[in-house]
Amino acid sequence: MLKSKKILITGANGLLGQKTTELFRHETQHEVILTDLHENAFESRGFDYFPMDITKKDEVKDAVKKYLPDIIINTAAFTNVDGCETERELSWKVNVDAVKNFIIASRINSSKIIHISTDYVFDGKTGNYSETSKPAPLSYYGKSKLAGENALITSGIDFTIIRTMIIYGTGKNLRPNFAVWLINMLSENNQVKIVDDQFGMPTMVDDLGWALVKIVDLNKSGIYHVCGSEYCSRYEFAVKLAEVFKLNENLIMPVKTGDLNQAAERPMNSSFILLKAETDLGIKPLNVTEGLNLLKIQLGM
């Protein structure tokens, strides 16, 4: 019989935070305590929620002292990749200093930290990255996320880092992720320009949430790559989405990354090798069509 753990989930109002909360609450015996920067996005109040700015060292320390979590799952981050280029100070505070705050606070109760990182720690020149591949971030977002990872790796505390990419899914009051934005645009008959030279493995948020459950239940530490099982360009993903949601794929215009003039440089091919996660965690992430069909059901479309 698994011992029930007390788990503090940060970023609980975000895309991954909401799914993680839902899975731990409904599919496990673990106790969850939730926090995010602002008020609660959930309507039901059958569990603990408190607002907290994770960049504030004392707030983090007080929370850990009060709740004494066995595990801290940190899904909170400054996730706007282009925004990180212009808001460098704030993005560093959230993606690096906050991780250090959790490391310091974790010593109060010997809490384990499970942290979420990104494919943007790689330069995307070769793809097929494993957990031992050498990071070389191109953007400030990637640099800050790598510094957050390194803070954990050198901390001496028990940690797990999950690197993931292109998360899509649904939840309440969320900023639209790529898939949801695309559904909205195509449903309203808007033309969209989608890059056909950026390749990755889009990740249905449910797969990531389940990987977190497995990490906790199997007590796995170290670095794990977790993403969807299919490699495709953003354009190919968009076309499949149009097929699954029966939307007009002629509205999707292929463009090159250079045409978009984005502030942050993107890795062109950041595909992951999933073998470690599949073997250690026993997970089998969805391919694009499976993931989009699940999203369609969840959206009631």
Ligand SMILES: NC(=O)c1ccc[n+]([C@@H]2O[C@H](COP(=O)([O-])OP(=O)(O)OC[C@H]3O[C@@H](n4cnc5c(N)ncnc54)[C@H](OP(=O)(O)O)[C@@H]3O)[C@@H](O)[C@H]2O)c1
């Ligand atoms: N989304 C992707 O495609 C993707 C890809 C690779 C890796 N990741 C990583 O996966 C994780 C989860 O991503 P996500 O898409 O679920 O993110 P998200 O939806 O943007 O959620 C992040 C949450 O963190 C909160 N937050 C920001 N600053 C904070 C602060 N100072 N104190 C407390 N909370 C704060 C945000 O609140 P506000 O909304 O109020 O700012 C938001 O609710 C992140 O670590 C991200 O770097 C995401």
